[in-house]
Amino acid sequence: LSGAEICACAGAVADWGTSNLRIWLLDGDGRVLARAASADGADRIDPDGFEAVLRAKLVALGASWPAETKLPVVICGMAGARNGWRETGYVAVPAAPTDCLRPVVGIEAVDLDIRIMPGLSKPDAQNPDVMRGEETQLLGFTAAEPDFSGLLCMPGTHSKWVRFAQGRIVNFHTAITGELFALLSGQSVLRHVIGHASGFTADHPAFESGLAVTLVQPERLMLDLFPVRAAGLLGGQTGAAAAARLSGLLIGAEIALSLAGALPAAPVVLVAAGKLAPLYARALTRAGRDVRLFDAEELVLDGLRTAARLLFPRSFKE
């Protein structure tokens, strides 16, 4: 993506996560004119440094807009966290995804009109929870399915499970499944057997065998971790099989616990990208669920585009 080409754009939108920044230039119809992805995550930038990074990205993408006007910019993700650019709060559930558009935080620059999305919170005394960034994917999802009722699963480092009723988010919870996999495979005693082998696919027998345990008895997870190591010592289990087993145990437990109380036969909306999509699709199928797969990256863009249209109605057409 060269900066040589000039893009006359109606606005820019960005998903500014902990580790990565993705930015898109949009025309007045919401179509993507240019895009960029980089490792300029919010964790690496001081609060004073965000505007310069944003500006550099816009220049690199060749963004241009009429003189003496301000370019609309919508940002979601960790740019709005406590140590991000400007702290945005949380909208408490139950809430519709569009409710996140009201407490958006604005930052006025000379030639930019920036809005940062808030997160969602569940201020439950026993099980409080938060999300930041995913609310924008949910906004993208409900733009397509405004009256959705059911369960939506967003796997990742911190998987989010969201329950909808007629387009409103009524509950959600987080399972730190991806983080547990990374810590256990890379830093616990299991690293001796898993090593650097994490390449396995959803049809690996050890992934299936792990699922078979915890989909039925999710509590078994805690006592089934060390046996992955012991199997390597006693039986010469391969690293890939150990990684697959660990992944199956973790994802199986997450799914069994998250489906508890859900309507038995209802399909699950799976919002995923990359290698997690086939793993979770397989696991949900093993749990007896039909899966409707949505691409996580497309939903972020859809959500940011929806936010841009609603926040800047004069710049974007419906």
Added chain:
Amino acid sequence: LSGAEICACAGAVADWGTSNLRIWLLDGDGRVLARAASADGADRIDPDGFEAVLRAKLVALGASWPAETKLPVVICGMAGARNGWRETGYVAVPAAPTDCLRPVVGIEAVDLDIRIMPGLSKPDAQNPDVMRGEETQLLGFTAAEPDFSGLLCMPGTHSKWVRFAQGRIVNFHTAITGELFALLSGQSVLRHVIGHASGFTADHPAFESGLAVTLVQPERLMLDLFPVRAAGLLGGQTGAAAAARLSGLLIGAEIALSLAGALPAAPVVLVAAGKLAPLYARALTRAGRDVRLFDAEELVLDGLRTAARLLFPRSFKE
């Protein structure tokens, strides 16, 4: 402990763990003449380097024994692991702790007669397990209670739960509770709320509240981890409270799962040292169990002394 004083000893025993080395000089009655502890763990020593480290410790402790005789030395722990001094195998359960004395590996040096203890294994296809080092504590325990039947808990980085029937080990399993606590509090998203605060006691309300959840519903552990972080973001929970809550959740789940199938009213033998002893004693009490506490460090020494007596009957009195 100065090397200036000369100890005429009958033998030496050592617990050579991953991170630490503890060594004792014994007289012919098994009494401790001198002791030393250091960070010369097996992880830091090449296979060729163990003898020199051992010899240096003996000199520093002032060990002396008759010329032209070999000093008996008994070692347990990771010195017998694959990357230790000399790999010793595993004795499969069911087994009596004294069964570990037969496959001891001998190393003959000019003036030392060294024996390294094997570990214990459970060669179960679904849930294989191993221990190395703890078998010697079990030998010490059964020296005092040769006909014990019941459940024994050894909390730690990798907690071991051991079921005895009339002095024989019939089953055991491992929960990596201590390792999970260290990884989650120090390296996961929970580090932001726990920070360096890990100082809490067994009567902390958040420890009790964590126990109350997972002692009854151990499967809740996985979904109750992220709320510890969210409580910090939404409610300003302190780091000590978060550490206590995490500890209670983990220990409660470990205990609930490990007591499943155990005789309902039987007391549990708790083999612990340091700050884990009061935490596990409190948690076991909350689970409705009477606790008999044994000091973990004393049991290692008792076990090594028992092994020395049985392996070197001419050097030690019964």
